[in-house]
Amino acid sequence: MMILTGRSQHGVCGAFMALAGLVGCSPMASDGDRLGEPFAFETVPPAEAGEIDETAALTIALQGIRAKTDESQEGRLLRGVHPKSHGCVMARFVVNDDIEEKYQVGLFAQPGMKKGYDAWIRFSNASVLREDDLKADNDDVRQNGSRGMAIKVMDVEGDMLSKDDGQSNQDFLMINTPEFAFANVRDYLRLDRILALSEKGNDAALFFLPLKLDALGEPKDGESPETTKERSKLKAIMEAIPAFNEFTSVDLGGTKASIGVIKGKIERKTVRNPMQVEYFGAAPFWFGAGQAMRFSAAPCEATDQAPFVDVTPDNPSKDYLGEALTQTMKGKKDVCYDFKVQLRSVDADDPKLEELKLEDATKIWSDDGTGYVNVARITIKVPQKPDTDKAMEQCEKLAFSPWHSLTDHQPLGGINRARRKVYSDSA
Template sequence: MDRRDGCSTEPLSFERIPEMEDKWRKEITAMTVELQDKRKSIQNDEILRGVHPKSHGCLDAEFTVNCDISAELQVGLFAHPGKCFQAKIRYSNADVLKRADLEKGHDPTGARLLKHGSRGMAIKVLDVGEPVLLDDGCAQNQDFLMVNSPEFAFRNVRDYRRLTQALCASADGADPLLFFLPGELLKRGMMDMSGNLLPAPANEPQQNARLRALFETNSDFFAEFAEEDMQGVISAAAVVGEIQATPVRNPLFAPYFSAAPFRFGNDRVMRFSVVPINSDAMASQADISAFENFGDDYLSQALALSVADNDPIKLSFRVQVAQSEDIKNDIDGMIENAARAWDEDQFTHTEVAQVTINPQCQPTELVDTCKPLLFTPWHAVADFEPLGGINRLRKPVYSTSAAFRRSV
């Protein structure tokens, strides 16, 4: 409930849904289950989550609404100043396979190259005491799903459909090469924005010739490729590049962002984020001197050491709130493009709650506690309704993926 006044109004419409999106969502949902089954043979014969299968730990926590929260922010869960909820937190890698936390290799010059992955944090606030849009079994829980980037790599359902098709076309169901191939060809001057290959020059470099052959071999995959798809590839490559250059030494002390938008009462929209209250802890993430020696599971090891300490870990839960006037002329950008961050100067981060993680036993032993759980943004009170194409897609994909995982 929005506590700014005593009356209730009909929620404003903030979305613009493409004509083909319902069809695309159904296709992606079916392909996601196909991919889960395909990856089974290379994941110890286990059906994993469609995304974020590798967990670094499952923690018990407390989610406490600030006592001094301003009246204008007392919406939904935050309409109860001082109230403390119990919560579960799952930290994870966004990779579709359970692989090493850090990709180590060399660039074309032979220099050592470290590529970081996308990290996830999912908070399940338990027993919120009011109806939610999608029941969590028999419980009324509120989920907050985040990644360690203010933007998603993929803008919308159209982009995510092409990604999922590329994964299905790969041998292991986990290689997005075909999605990013047009962007690489464009960068090398071999393709135009509409996806048309340009004539090969005499004495074309061997690497370029191999990429050209790969594109031509998969011509059916690119039959419907258009300039809008190239824009999606360019956008995704930029976000992925930022993620790969962002070090995370300890998942507990990284910042996390919803990236996608959510309703904030009837006439406003929010994005939310989590940061450590100890700013020194977040600053230490940038110290990359030791990454070369980190093992495949260094994130779960770092997390385990931190929660075994005697001191509780405090995190700040913040919201960015946009008014309807801010959104109405930019629905495509602010609502339907999850790969575009909101301007932090215009939409400032304001703390509304704190998360406390008290010392507890080894979280690696608690991974199984979160294993059967479904985390979805649609476990939400009505005031926090998920908005935008990526959130609309998550509703059928996450539920169907979880049902398949539990049924096998």
């Protein structure tokens, strides 16, 4: 059995819609049919292939629904998630010259390569609609949302899993929490099924309905009539929604993990400027020679992102993140990030393999003395003008996928496996 993980769409194909051995050796057989197949240390559920197919089909359907019902899209098909860009900027990606040998893999195989690589970076919101940066919830309380940073390192050398419109580019897709909000393909498919029930394809409230039922507990003597009635009502609603067919205790655990990430992490993480916070790959990736990695991009200088005090419908502005990015790019000081990786050994026979939770994107690795290590420096030169019509048009054309990748950095886990087909089919 095998597995792969991740999905956090930062782009769908080019000009159309933008919607998871030895160093240097390809991890798979060289024939194209097997390139990128799961490793022996991954665990692919029997039903996953069908679930991925349905997720891809629903993604396309949801794009169509949003194009018709969301006025901000003006009838256009946009990315399935992260459709709202704060801006794209040009950058340089240079591998550090002092990294240890075990980190000299794939893109990082040539420490100190002075020329470095050109790169594009896109900053975005994860919401499926182009909404206010602080989106109002059902109680009209404006909440923080998940923010994205996608890096496209241009013209890399080595065997690729998938070309980027014919080019050899390495994409790194990140969000501003190390945890992804959904554990696996089954949970993500259930989300898409729920979204497809709403008018604009964006209302996920029913996804968390099982938590309300679980909170009531099992029927017991002496409980109030109101509790009994509420339990019966919730059960009837769930039974009427096909997305909850064969809902199990494992699914309930995944739903609890999702609400924990959303309420406990995402909504508590204020971002005042998208260029001043750390971003994470939020899923594991191969790192050659029996290793798996997680990666992040952290500002070279930490900047306080204090919560907003007096939030009103107009403060901060609905596009405050894009405005902050544009102002930063008008400044006199270049912006830089340290690109970091965290490594773990992966072996199908290792009894500790389960601790890596390769198939659960809501889980992170403990920092047990093997935390994130700097391997590269990203520099964004100022000034740039990301808010011009030409720049925004170019930004919209950029397509990102974790499968635009060197074979040494193959995406791992179910969420990443889903990303491969969903991104390709919806392009």
